[in-house]
Amino acid sequence: MSPKSAMGDTSIENVDVKLEVIVIPVADVDRAKAFYRRLGWRLDQTPPGIVQLTPHGSGCSVQFGPGLTPAAPGSAMAYLVVADLAAARDALVAAGVEVGGLFHVGPDGPVDGLDPERRSYVSRATFHDPDGNTWLMQEITTRLPGRIEGGLTSFGSASDLASALRRAAAAHGEHEERTGKRDDNWPDWYATYLVSEQSGAKPPE
Secondary structure, three states, rough: OHHHHHHHOOOOHHOOOOOOEOOOOOOOOHHHHHHHHOOOOOEEEEOOOOOEEEOOOOOOOOEOOOOOOOOOOOEEEEEEEEHHHHHHHHHHOOOOEOOOOOOEEEEOOOEEEEOOOOOOEEEEEEOOOOOEEEEEEOOOOOOOOOOOOOOOOOOHHHHHHHHHHHHHHHHHHHHHHHHOOOOOOOHHHHHHHHHHHOOOOOOOO
16 A cells, blocks of 8 residues: 555645654753753653753643754854743843843844834743753744634643633623623633734734
């Protein structure tokens, strides 16, 4: 039986691939492990010689260990997505992590402070692990169109969902002010709002 008849359409666009792990280069495994544990990242069970940690709410993990990569320690850079950049930065600082100041991307380059309109993808902050690997935190609440396949809506953690519900509640309050009446159909309104945030569709009004 051919692979196509056994598995259906095997064109590359239809192969289900999920990003699982990123290997980061470190010089001192124990030091790196202690740092990422301080971030609150989950320590996963792994074979000997490999340390794997997963950020809260993330489907992708990081690994490090002797001989896992020829890259120079400190040469990696990756993005972290958060729903509230200011709150995430405060939590890291409280955990003893040195984090750069909040900034947003303007027409002429970086500008100090959060984006005044709190637009997704615009506000950022960076920090480094003990080896110098760079992590750039980016505030994203509404995805660009097409970023969520098949219109699926999912949340990585209870706190992520709670943040989305708070945004929906605030937007729904503005909706009721505009209409001048109570909206008893708020569950459907909330649901549409949550889906639109992740799919990049126009939110309900």
